[in-house]
Amino acid sequence: MPGDGPGPFRFDAVAPSDQEQQFRYEVDGSSLGDPVEVPVTVINGDADGPRVFMTAAIHGDELNGVKVLQEVIDRYHPSDVHGTLVCLHVVNVPGYQAQQRYLPIYDQDLNRSFPGKERSNTAERMTHRIYQRFVSQCDIGLDFHTSTRNRTTMYHARADVDDPDVQRLADAFGANVFLAGEGDERSLRGVATRDGIPTPTVEMGKAHRFQPALIEKALGGVESVLTEDDVLPDGTTTTPAWRKVMGPSEETRWLRADTGGLVDMQWGPDPLVHEGDAICTITDHFKHEEHVVDAPFTVLIVGVLENPVALPGHPICHLVRIDVDTREEIERQISQGEFDGYRSYGQRWMADDEAAE
Numbered sequence: 001m002p003g004d005g006p007g008p009f010r011f012d013a014v015a016p017s018d019q020e021q022q023f024r025y026e027v028d029g030s031s032l033g034d035p036v037e038v039p040v041t042v043i044n045g046d047a048d049g050p051r052v053f054m055t056a057a058i059h060g061d062e063l064n065g066v067k068v069l070q071e072v073i074d075r076y077h078p079s080d081v082h083g084t085l086v087c088l089h090v091v092n093v094p095g096y097q098a099q100q101r102y103l104p105i106y107d108q109d110l111n112r113s114f115p116g117k118e119r120s121n122t123a124e125r126m127t128h129r130i131y132q133r134f135v136s137q138c139d140i141g142l143d144f145h146t147s148t149r150n151r152t153t154m155y156h157a158r159a160d161v162d163d164p165d166v167q168r169l170a171d172a173f174g175a176n177v178f179l180a181g182e183g184d185e186r187s188l189r190g191v192a193t194r195d196g197i198p199t200p201t202v203e204m205g206k207a208h209r210f211q212p213a214l215i216e217k218a219l220g221g222v223e224s225v226l227t228e229d230d231v232l233p234d235g236t237t238t239t240p241a242w243r244k245v246m247g248p249s250e251e252t253r254w255l256r257a258d259t260g261g262l263v264d265m266q267w268g269p270d271p272l273v274h275e276g277d278a279i280c281t282i283t284d285h286f287k288h289e290e291h292v293v294d295a296p297f298t299v300l301i302v303g304v305l306e307n308p309v310a311l312p313g314h315p316i317c318h319l320v321r322i323d324v325d326t327r328e329e330i331e332r333q334i335s336q337g338e339f340d341g342y343r344s345y346g347q348r349w350m351a352d353d354e355a356a357e
């Protein structure tokens, strides 16, 4: 259930209005008997308004969102805010400490465990406490993710845009690319959205990194959403020059390797590849055979495998079909430098890891 109207945010005690509170909230215990505590910042605005939760590192190695939230709480103060910002800086604390996606040892996925159960395994216990204490008390949310390790993803948002409230937030967020769909039924965004707390997910770049250009984009998106919902009366909104909403299935697909071998990416520096142009080549180790993989249609490349050693059938690139109007708009944007920021994370394997971001 969403919060019952504007007012002070409740976790266990009432957070006073006009204040920022920072604390660690115990969500479970370790085998040694130590508490597992999530770092939380609650910014209670001077004036009433919506309660907004923001979550990062539900997957413990997805770091861009952690930096976004650190910046959010630095940028906004109670005097700026009408309503409440609830930032859960690191949700998957054990995974974060181990720098891995899932909860260590049992490989449980927190983002397949919402809303959780009080008496169950670690993932269910943690998500239960987080959901009950924080998420369920809010009106809207944003959940920050990156691609899983060894892949990278173009900056995009995922949202159930059939729901008008989610659509409105997703529009306000201002990403160019949207993946439409309900999401997994036990994901945070799936559960929260079903409970009437519209929650888009933001996907940005790769795991194990801070990528400043993407972090800055996401901060613009946060400001835009908060402005749209009147949480920031003096904020600014972002309107993307072009937008592509990807349907659940038909317009997007993973390009898979026909053969195993060494992958050399040919596309770039921008993520638009015209029909018939090479996306990558796959060569055997003797360099006797070279297999060129062409774009099956004009595509935007939104996700890429980063490990250059391919197994037969394994996904290499996540493609989105682009229609003529969108292509022309993207080409205009490319010529204006809109994609310059993407070059450092989408371009080529070899330059990739040590790129500026």
Ligand SMILES: [Zn+2]
Pocket (backbone or CB within 6 Å): 058, 059, 062, 144, 145, 146
């Ligand atoms: Zn994730």
